[in-house]
Amino acid sequence: MRAAYIEKLGPPDVIRWGELPPPAPKPGEVLVDVLATAVDPVDTFVRSGVFRTPLTFPFVVGRDLVGTVASGGPGFAAGETVWCNSLGHDGRQGAAAEQAAVPADRLYRLPPGVRPEEAVAVFHPAATAHLALFAHGGLRPGETVLVGGAGGNVGSALVELAACAGARVLATAAPRDHAHVRSLGAAEVVDYHADGLVERLAALAPDGVDVHVDTSGRNDLRAAVALLAHRGRVVLLAGARDEAALPVGPLYMKDGSLRGFAISHATVAELAGAADAVNERLARGGLRPRAVEYGSLSETARAHQRVERGELHGRRLVLRP
Known part of the structure; x- marks a missing residue:
């Protein structure tokens, strides 16, 4: 089979496109x-070594796939349309190939009527958002959520899932993204470059923010803690190289909590729960990607370069064999 693979960690140009033996399940x-x-950005972390995880070389890159069952396996029949968002790390070969051997407990059926090439664009950001809000943020109906960087892929999913769960959603985004973020269910959207941003957000949430999630990777914990409600939760899901200062006193005086979260560490049960939620929204017509670019798997190295350069505001790259 043909695959995008590496034989050592390094920059995007270590990715090769060529023939490898097909996987034996x-x-x-x-x-x-x-x-x-x-x-996904996390694919570049694995390839570069920023995210350390067991790999066997040659190593096929990529985490997410949508495909059809080639031959019947545990609980699945040949021809079924399925998806996975947890390949390419922790000893598992990746998805950027013509075929992949997927653990059955990490494989999910795609709901009928959902376009596979469109759905694959939302699996990772939507599952990330679900786990951040519910598994780590403990979000409950009626609470207030603040989503920083709501115009991006994870940010958009956070807004939609939180609003569908009955939360009041405040969001920050660039002005060009405000209409999009409102269409997903945000009650208020503020320009994240606005003067007096913290004061404006505090005025919109006079009782404080119950769950604070910032997708930008620039974790201003002083501002986050200042905005928290009593027993509010800050969930960290971006900023692998960030070393933000934590205002310990204000955090514990509010009975607040701070949770770090990387989807690569999610359990099989957590991923399955997120997959159920993602499938439910997909079946209802939700979680549609804002913009998708399609290309060939042979362009994987260039795709990694574009992700690392930050060229894909709100867009997703989907590659096909």
Whole structure:
């Protein structure tokens, strides 16, 4: 089979496109013919070594796939359309190939009527958002959520999922993204470059923010803690190289909490719960990607370069064999 793979850690140009032996499914795995895969920032962390995880070289890159079951496996029949968003790390080969062997407990059926090449663009950001809000943020109906950087892929999913769960959503975004963020259910959207941003947000949430999630990677914990409600929660999901200062006193005086969260550490049960929620929204017509660019798996190295350069505001790269 053809695949995008690496033989050592390094910059995007270490990615090769060529022939590898097809995967041989182990007990408990399902062989999948890949229809499409998405390129995530975390893929670049694995490839570069920023996120340390067990790898076997040659290593196929990529985390997300949508495909069809090539031959019947545990709980799946040949021809079913399926997806996975947890390949390409922790000893598992990746998704950027013509075929992949996927553990059955990490494989989910795609709801009928959902376009596979469109859906693959939202699996990772939507599952990330769900786990951040509910598994780590403990979000409950009627609470107030603040989503920083709501115009991006994860930010958009955070807004939609929180609003659908009955939360009041405040968001920050660039002005060009305000209409989009409001369309997803945000009650208020503020320009994140606005003067007096913290004061404006505090006025919009006089009782404080119950769950604070910032997707930008620039974690201003002084501002986040200042905005928290009593027993509010700050969930950190971006900023692998950030070393923000934590105002310890104000945090504990509010009975507040700070949770770090990387989806790569999610349990199989947590991922399955997120997949159920994502499938439910997809089946209802939600979680549609804002913009998708399609390309070939042979362009994986260039796709990693574009992600690292920050060229994809609100867009997703979907690559097909």
